[in-house]
Amino acid sequence: MSKCTIEYIEKRLDEFKSSGQVPGIVVSNLVDKLEKRLEKQTITKKQLESILSEVVMNYKFAQVDPGAAVGTIAAQSIGEPGTQMTLRTFHFAGVAEMNVTLGLPRLIEIVDARKNPSTPIMTIYLAEDYATNEEKAREVAQQIELTKIENIASSVDIDLWENAIEVNLDLDLLKNKNITIEEVQDRLQYRRKNEVEIIDGYKLIIKQDESELSSLQRLREKIRDIAIKGLKGIKRVIIRKEANVGESGEYVIYSEGSNFMQVLRIPGVDPKRTYTTHLHEIAETLGIEAARNSIIRESRKVLTEQGLDVDDRHIMLVADLMTSSGEIRQIGRHGISGEKNSVIARASFEVTVKHLLQAATRGEIDNLTGITENVVVGQMISLGTGVVDIGITPNYREFSTEEPEPVPEIVAEEN
Amino acid sequence: MSNLPKRIDSIHFGLLSPDEIRRMSVQRIIVADTYDEEGTPVPGGLMDGALGTIDPGQRCRTCGNRIGDCPGHFGSIELARPVIHVGFNKVIYKLLNAICRVCGRVVLDETRIKAIFDAVPKTDLDFSRIGIVPFHIADEVLKEAAKVKQCPHCIDPDDSSHGTTKYKIRLEKPTTFYEELELEDGTKQINKITSFDIRELLRKITPSDCQLLGIDSTSTRPEWMILTALPVPPVCVRPSITLDSGIRSEDDLTHKLVDIIRINQRLLENRDAGAPQLIVEDLWELLQYHVTTFLDNEVSGIPPARHRSGRALRTITQRLKGKEGRFRLNLSGKRVDFSARTVISPDPLLSINEVGVPRAIAEILTVPERVTEWNIEEMKELVMKGPQGHPGANYIIRNDGRRVDLRFTKDPNILADALAPGFIIERHLRDGDVVLFNRQPSLHRISIMAHEVRVMPYRTFRLNLCVCRPYNADFDGDEMNLHVPQSEEARSEAYILMRVQEHISTPRYGGPIIGAIQDFITSSYFLTMDGSVYTREEASTLVTAAHLTDLPEPRGIDESGKPYWTGKQLFSTLLPTTMNFTMKSMFCVHHDECKRTACELGGYVAIRNGQLISGVIDKKGFGAEQPDSVLHRILKEYGSDATRQFLDGFTKMLIANIDLRGFSMGFDDVDIPLEGRRRIDQQIADTKDHVNQLIQTYEKGLLERQPGRTLEETLEMLIMAALAKVRDNSSNISAEYLGMANSAVIMAKSGARGNMLNLGQMSACVGQQSVRGKRITRGYKERTLPHFKHGDLSADGRGFVDASFRSGLEPIEFFMHACGGREGLVDTAVRTSTSGYMQRRLINALQDISSLYDGTVRDSIGGIIQFIYGDDNVDPTKSDHGKAVNLDIILDKVLETELEGD
Secondary structure (H helix, E strand, C coil), X not given: CCECCHHHHHHHXXXXXXXXCCCHHHHHHHHHHHHHHHHHCCCEHHHHHHHHHHHHHHHHHCECCCCCCHHHHHHHHHHHHXXXXXXXXXXXXXXXXXXXXXXXXXXXXXXXXXXXXXXXXXXXXXXXXXXXXXHHHHHHHHHHCCEEHHHHEEEEEEECCCCEEEEEXXXXXXXXXXXXXXXXXXXXXXXXCCCEEEECCCEEEEECXXXXXXXXXXXXXXXXXXXXXXXXXXXXXXXXXXXXXXXXCEEEEEEECCCHHHHHHCCCECCCCCEECCHHHHXXXXXXXXXXXXXXXXXXXXXXXXXXXXXHHHHHHHHHHHHCCCCCCCCXXXXXXXXXXXXXXXXXXXXXXXXXXXXXXXXXXECCCCHHHXXXXXXXXXXXXXXCCCCCCCXXXXXXXXXXXXXXXXXXXXX | CCCCCCCCCCEECCCCCHHHHHHHCCCECCCCCCXXXXXXXXXXXXXXXXXXXXXXXXXXXXXXXECCCCCCCCEEEEXXXXXXXXXXXXXXXXXXXXXXXXXXXXXXXXXXHHHXXXXXXXXXXXXXXXXXXXXXXXXXXXXXHHHCCEEXXXXXCCCCCCEEXXXXXXXXXXXXXXXXXXXXXXXXXXXXXXXXXXXXXXXXXXXXXXXXXXXXXXXXXXXXXXXXXXXXXCHHHCCCEECCCCCEECCHHHHHHHHHHHHHHHHHHHHHCCCCHHHHHHXXXXXXXXXXXXXXXXXXXXXXXXXXXXXXXXCHHHHHCCCCCHHHHHHCCCCCCCEEEEEEEECCCCCCCEEEEEHHHHCCCEEEEECCCCCHXXXXXXXXXXXCCCCCEEEEECCCCCEEEHHHCCCHHHHHHHCCCCCEEEEECCCCCEEEEEXXXXXXXXXXXXXXXXXXXXXXXXXXXXXXXHHCCCCCCCEEEEECCCCHHXXXXXXXXXXXXXXXXXXXXXXXXXXXXXXXXXXXXXXXXXXXXXXXXXXXXXXHHCCCCCCCCCCEXXXXXXXXXXXXXXXXXXXXXXXXXXXXXXXXXXXXXXXXHHCCCCCEXXXXXXXXXXXCCCHHHHECCCCCCHHHHHHHHHHHHHHHHHHHHHHHHHHHHHHHHCCCCCHHHHCCCHHHHHHHXXXXXXXXXXXXXXXXXXXHCCCCCCCCCCHHHHHHHHHHHHHHHHHHXXXXXXXXXXXXXXXXXXXXXXXXXXXXXXXXXXXXXXXXXXXXXXXXXXXXXXXXXXXXXXXXXXXXXXXXXXXXXXXXXXXXXXXXXXXXXXXXXXXXXXXXXXXXXXXXHHHHHHCCCEECCCCCEECCCCCEEECCHHHCCECHHHCECCECCCHHHHHHHHHCCCCCCC
16 A cells, blocks of 8 residues: 655645635645644555545535525524623723723624724734834834823913913923923924913913903813824823734734824834724725724624634624625614615615605615515515526427527617 | 416505596595494595495495405595695705706706716716616705705896896705795895695606606606695505494594594685685694694604594504514514414423424314325324314315315214315324424524424423523423424425424534533433443343343443443443544543543543543533534534434433432532631631731822722722632632532533532632622712721622622622622623614624525625635535534544554
């Protein structure tokens, strides 16, 4: 009996792979496993062949049936474990100090394709020389975290005598965040038309024209809210050394709040690995395929965290449906269900009357192709055994010996 | 061929024109009355006989059919003045804003229209409706036209220097329109536009303009949104009910129609009599109100019309919308015949494929069976038995289509003799019939499965315990539904596609969802654990219970010289003889180096050539929802028939086994010796001291703040961590005293029920109670209960329960425990509704998607969602826990399992 060498196995499996009988990933897994086996035992060519035929048989057996209601099954497979999920919104994951929405609320958020998710989080990986240098990582983090006047001022007061607003900067904080007082002055000057003066090296005085107390108070609030540094929407950043990222551990920045497009532009950020949980930002920045992948990744994360076993194919189908039009559509009234072609399907989901009236003005035609429509009118649905139709070939005479009837010539009618 | 089933191809929506309303009307309704004193319908009234009949026995005056066959016929009311249809008020508003008040054309010239068209990318054009202006263009046209101030098509009658001035239109909800005129002196004048004028204006819109405005002029003319004639729905749509007292009570719609006719008549009379403008206008407005509420009684801005009792009327819109509306209640979901519902109870002796049906139900549910030459004798017997007495029949349908009710026959023998091939007998449900069995909520497809009937005494449905999991059923009073398919096609589809054994693998993750639960697992532990031996009598009992006939060779001879069998041997009698498989059981503790078959914990389950040679079969071996188990392997390698046989046989053997030895858990199972109690008490006391110290350091201000947290949060976290640890520690202490002889431990370890945490709570310490993930803080000001001082942060004051369930809780502890328990209840209640709604949305969005013969996944109009399902076209149900091919198993199979030891 001839034995297989590693070279033979690789050659044979390459051949097998290119035959396209089973997905490539299965073949490459098989190569790995065979090589591992070969260390301990011998494999004959005959055995190899029977392994291959067994693999093909197993794969063929597991194919989906044509007409399978894969949509409904996906919806059920994701919806059913929903009853077993926790409702607790906040959970600590990865970074202990940070809140992350998980469980059922997060799943609903994903499916709803919310424009403003409750706790968007970015995981910012750093470029080579930044990733291992804490000092440099901190610099990047400082550029990302949104710093407002209120974050660096010990107090913002109103000086009624001088008719001015007085910002008392906390010099320690300033140093901590690597901001000079002049920078603050510049930013303030840029945002307010009145003169900004530095007094005593830590006080900023902004003279005001208004003298009304209430309007000064309003101005004070506005000044407190002026951004000095960082990206819009990012409330907090945390730098952590992740031991199992990269070769010998890397510094990774986590941010509460998300501004994906801007963050990728910051020097020192590794745009290839940086990730956000904000689906729409991914769609805007990286495109719809990336958004599709992140829908899968985010849903997967929720389900695994809850210890629920759901096949990837179901999640993939939902993600593919949500992104099939080129933009993220939500599952529900304002998305897929609301844009269905059938009037009856829309009417029987939500906002019944609106859809009926709209159909009337538009003179819509419901072709009864979907499920709900046919259930409503009491006809067979085109799913499962219902997809099969009897077809009659119109020129059946091809198979008979009879002379075919002359086909009447179609003459284009004038007007 | 006239009874060929007709198929609806499509439904075209549109508006009824006044002419069409009149044409389809069989009767003009002019009298606001329903019935006269004698109870006969008033001619020309709302219950006019021409509108169809609701009295049984009476024939319809229009179509001549009786109730049930008469579809009902519309009448009509001629409205004295036109009235706006509320549903279209916004459309009318937009139209009025987009057209010229004189010529009725869209106030955009060619170039601007072209600009709008050009602005829309070509790819956005809706290809399914080529030729019709896409609706988002119509929105754009409406928006643009609303901005225009002067009409480009006609000349202002007041000032010929420019086009007709367009005034701003204001809609005062729901149905009043105003025109805001700007006079030359800069003041504004607000004029009401009557629905009469609106109608005239809308009439001027040309068909091509209609298209631009998003109206399909072939089916809908804009002026039809103003009603001049009102269709009166047939009587069967609004049947009156006769109460027990003999008083007739009319439907809400009838009430509303009475109002409409009454006001309409008054308006007509006043108008014709030349009454003052003010009175006519008041009546007109009243008519508008009544028509509005007739169409929709929940319009904002006007009070809903009410019944005499004060209840708001349920008019047309209310009938259609919402969960209880026509669409969701009657059209998407339909009531069915041939169904039954009763309480369920367990029966381990049934096969998983079976369902026990009470005789009383089997005598009512029927299956139609055609009489043939071959079954005529059997059918005769059924007919003679009649509706009483079990395998009988309830009806005979003769060849002429006549239906004979066997309940009312004097002599069934005569009927039986008259049977001829071609008759249909509606016979009782009997053993072996295929039925569908369902438990709500039907969250996934395995909530409805096909079972084979077993007719049984008593009044409950019986089912095998292994199928509890897919239905999520228990027996604390659950009820289930049963449906009997009536055609051969339905029956065979149910049998082939929906039978329980075909659904052992769930599509959710491709593993068995049907499997053993609870006592089966306990019993299996006893059967397959090391050292479990059986005498000949016992072994035969077990093997016969599993419906097997042959005992294997005894393993050996015991001291008294009698042969004995091991439990593993008996289990192996049920395995396919060619089976080879290795897995880890619940008892595996993941030693650094696996001892394999020598594992004394029973953690290494090895099956060689159909013999279990080591390991314990527990939850991981054949439990429900356990992928990669022995059960899963049998299913994948030997198919559903073999798996059903294995499960049926093994569970029966396990019942017999646990009957032999008995199993129970009691108070003393969670009792630990005094020494252990002392150690636990000491632990708790120490931890409480530690907590108090933490509080003291905090109060002195010496506590160090953790990054990202406030001082208070830091303290809470430290306390929580300390208290969580003490619960675990005391659980572990109690576990030291509870060995494998303890019933509760056996259940926990084998995975039958409960876990060590539960046991710890019962025997050692219940631990910290929490609400929203924090210690309990709410109640009184700065304290949870008045028994504590203000600001008490101690363990006791924030809901730490020292006691165990065994020792019993103090009142305060009990209260704290109830706080945590209540949160759980609220959480469950909220969760079911939110997740239910999420699932409804998911299903609605995804239900049209299916795989097709070309391998693509498409929606209902053929749009491609995936080019190949799930990237590999593999059905998760048929996959091996998500994998298309389980390479390890194949390699093992082909390369032969290397045996342990060598």
